[in-house]
Amino acid sequence: MEEKGAENGVAAMAAIWQGVDPAAYLQNTYTPPLADLERKDNLLPWVLACLHRAFTEGDVSGELLVDIGSGPTLYQVMSGCEVFNKVLLTDFLEVNRKELKSWFQDEGGCSMDWTPYLQHVCKLEGRPPSAWTEKAAKLRHVIMDIVHVDVHRPQPVALDVLPSAGADCLVSCYCLESASPDLAAFTRALGHIGRLLRSGGHLLLIGTLGMSYYFGAPGVKIPTVPVNAAQVCASLKENGYTLIRLEVYTLPEYMKVSHHDASGIFFVKAIKE
Numbered sequence: 525m526e527e528k529g530a531e532n533g534v535a536a537m538a539a540i541w542q543g544v545d546p547a548a549y550l551q552n553t554y555t556p557p558l559a560d561l562e563r564k565d566n567l568l569p570w571v572l573a574c575l576h577r578a579f580t581e582g583d584v585s586g587e588l589l590v591d592i593g594s595g596p597t598l599y600q601v602m603s604g605c606e607v608f609n610k611v612l613l614t615d616f617l618e619v620n621r622k623e624l625k626s627w628f629q630d631e632g633g634c635s636m637d638w639t640p641y642l643q644h645v646c647k648l649e650g651r652p653p654s655a656w657t658e659k660a661a662k663l664r665h666v667i668m669d670i671v672h673v674d675v676h677r678p679q680p681v682a683l684d685v686l687p688s689a690g691a692d693c694l695v696s697c698y699c700l701e702s703a704s705p706d707l708a709a710f711t712r713a714l715g716h717i718g719r720l721l722r723s724g725g726h727l728l729l730i731g732t733l734g735m736s737y738y739f740g741a742p743g744v745k746i747p748t749v750p751v752n753a754a755q756v757c758a759s760l761k762e763n764g765y766t767l768i769r770l771e772v773y774t775l776p777e778y779m780k781v782s783h784h785d786a787s788g789i790f791f792v793k794a795i796k797e
């Protein structure tokens with residue numbers, strides 16, 4: 525009975541997600557006021573700095589980086605592509621995978637120009653912004669594939685996609701809390717994606733705090749799990765991750781816009797036992 529309820533919750537979420545439009549999502553989420561590279565107090569420079577630091581501290585290494593629930597975005601692998609020779613992008617929705625493929629194939633038709641993001645990450649790396657063309661080429665070179673993922677399945681990606689030892693590092697941004705109907709499903713999903721990671725591999729997890737909804741497109745209201753930092757830590761522990769660092773960004777008033785009700789963002793660096 526309980527299992528059936530959980531399945532229904534997950535199925536209801538999957539149905540809502542089908543209405544999401546990548547162009548609207550990018551416009552809402554990755555342009556000012558939510559994303560503003562010109563403002564030092566903005567979320568986006570904070571996120572890019574967290575990722576840059578995590579990937580350059582020296583403890584994260586290996587061959588394969590997997591991004592879980594990439595959506596139509598690329599900022600989350602712009603630091604990691606300098607460390608890993610292979611990067612696998614994944615998303616639940618065909619429309620998002622198509623958006624990523626348009627960028628990957630570099631034939632135009634993308635909803636988003638990632639140049640300012642690439643330039644910003646180059647600056648974090650101590651390179652001139654003009655090095656963005658090299659970074660874009662590097663990213664295209666290391667992306668090995670863009671595949672379907674479902675974090676609610678015990679085996680989230682097709683069996684033949686990953687080496688049997690698993691990935692060396694997982695990154696996942698704003699996926700688990702926005703794809704899960706409740707905290708129990710969030711925790712289970714964290715366990716499912718952990719099966720893709722080798723022992724001793726790192727997890728870099730970014731998510732919203734206290735968010736109960738956001739709009740994925742005009743009129744498409746997505747209910748989300750309003751987690752707090754203590755719940756995230758408990759879910760990590762339950763799934764055999766050891767926390768290295770948790771950082772919290774509190775959303776300033778100007779970022780509290782009508783298409784979401786988040787109070788903050790968390791960044792986690794953890795290691796799988």
Ligand SMILES: C[S@@+](CC[C@H](N)C(=O)[O-])C[C@H]1O[C@@H](n2cnc3c(N)ncnc32)[C@H](O)[C@@H]1O
Nearest residue numbers: 593594595597616617673674675697698699703
């Ligand atoms: C809020 S978006 C985040 C996208 C991107 N990572 C970012 O940082 O903007 C959440 C993503 O989760 C994906 N998603 C929804 N249901 C999912 C599921 N069951 N398994 C994996 N991903 C799912 C959506 O397609 C969407 O791209």
